[in-house]
Amino acid sequence: MIDMTRRDVMAAAGGLATVTLVGGAAHAADPGRKLGYAIVGLGNYGANVIIPQFKNCRNSRLVALVSGDPAKAKRIAAEHGVPERSIYNYQNYDSIRDNPDIDIVYVCLPNSMHAEYTIRAAKAGKHVMCEKPMAVSVSECQAMIAACKQAGKKLMIGYRVHFEPTNLEAIRLAESGAIGKRRYVRSEHGFVQTNPEAWRLKKALAGGGSLMDMGVYSLQAARYMTGEEPVSVYAHETTDRRDPRFREVEDMIEWQLEFPSGVIASCISMYSANQNHILLMGEKGRIEMEPATRYEGNHLWTGKDGREQEITSLPPGPRSTQFAGQLDHLSECILSNREPIVSGEEGLRDMRIVEAIYRSAREKRRIAL
């Protein structure tokens, strides 16, 4: 049925023979086509954040659901016009290969399930959007990249901030030289975890604590605000293991990154305080966002010596929301056979640093990257 899907696409595009070009060259001829997404995992993020966003998409539509909760899946399917035949569970997941409506699988499962469900999706002949963090280890990331490559399918990581207008404008300003030579970036992300039973606090599901969750935003910001790759890390973790929330995973972890140009990044993530902040200092001033990476309501300031000017008039983003921008980006990459700007390799880069952060905290020493 993989071939069947491919054949359909090729037929629509006039029958290009080269398999690796199928998605791109073929669909480029039909840019108005909406690619079909299957959402895997109907937790809060998948069900309440992502699914309602398809109405804002130009090239993406919801066509299938994968859930362990049949009643919930049936309700959501009815609400969003997904046919009952396109509801799957974790037992019959692999049979998505037989559903030509599904072009892309969006993995919204707990972190430790990302690798398995991404690889199975690729083997089923589907492109994959995988939520961040990409996986819980470097080796899993590598296996995911290899599986998608072998299947000739795109892999994109759900780094929605790359489609968020406030952050895009901040990056543009940083690259424009508006604040002179970049010297220092700080990125802090945290919230107060209140439910000790949350899957994000279970090592087997989350792979780690705040670093695997909010920390990925801090790390990403350090990289996209500097435009550089770090050369070393030093990290310190502080967790009250007597706290029932933190028996299995870390609460707070702070790390410092050195970049080749001499820029320093100071990053933190935590589950015991609310913080959502990105600051870039340059020789001539600052670029600051607070909140920086929320679903909405982010704020951006510039200033020589403080928050002097709020930037409220942002250039229009690629879509009406960061979520729609993200969903459509993968669709467009498939239609035009481009690599997503936040590819599996991008997720792998972060995971290498995440592993080094944990190692540094464990060994209490600087780790060269």
Place this chain on the structure above:
Amino acid sequence: MIDMTRRDVMAAAGGLATVTLVGGAAHAADPGRKLGYAIVGLGNYGANVIIPQFKNCRNSRLVALVSGDPAKAKRIAAEHGVPERSIYNYQNYDSIRDNPDIDIVYVCLPNSMHAEYTIRAAKAGKHVMCEKPMAVSVSECQAMIAACKQAGKKLMIGYRVHFEPTNLEAIRLAESGAIGKRRYVRSEHGFVQTNPEAWRLKKALAGGGSLMDMGVYSLQAARYMTGEEPVSVYAHETTDRRDPRFREVEDMIEWQLEFPSGVIASCISMYSANQNHILLMGEKGRIEMEPATRYEGNHLWTGKDGREQEITSLPPGPRSTQFAGQLDHLSECILSNREPIVSGEEGLRDMRIVEAIYRSAREKRRIAL
């Protein structure tokens, strides 16, 4: 003449015999008395910041000047009613011992001269206020403390922020439990050095770069906002040594402190970006100051999730300004024989950490304190 001074004081107080109690018990009987300050060093801070503050003092007055620039000293003396006989230079400095008007010497010299001029003041029978950083090494700090102890004189470090109402209210709020358990403090201080010839950029005078200057504010804040002493430090320095400003001293240095309770501090100082910021995160919210430690115009916010409430109505400080509060505090400690809240030991504590920060940056490893 030391004895002479002492005798005068003792006579005024009714002739208490115990030498170590002289300053305290004696002057306590005359709380309205203004102690006489000699300002050593008529650079910008001494001449333009400190000297104009005596008019706001209750227990302190300007009585003498020490300067290498006779014309400047004469002009300032005339402006502030200091008699010509009380103008000294660095050659006849030790003869301040013969001037009974001088109770306290305020050392406003470049950092590397702090130890020498403090020790000579103590040997001349004078109490000492020494500008921050206390000195350029732990051993110098120890020698200064020993000299003052041996002379039976008070030693206070010019940590003006301990008399600054915004910071005092921030500390009060932190200690009140208003933001719950303290988790994370960040303190950043820097400005753009523009003059490559500034003494602060000369190793022999400054002892170091931004850490010795603005970094002391960041370090102090980490300690007073947590109320704890750090147990380890990791630091990273980044300096463009090709920049003519930074041939001798560091530009930017970032360090992480671990505290016994699990609180983390992230601190930075720099000479290549403007920043003046202190943030304390707790489980229930934040206390934030920006600017935090300026001479005036500091701002304080609290909030659960951002800068929600600006605290504009501050409890009155001990004096009309942080500078007057600092000057009068030492006078009052002498009059009532109490130890200053920012004693030589406090300066020494910071210098031990400063040395560890430099060592950590040099050796690229965590240093236990």
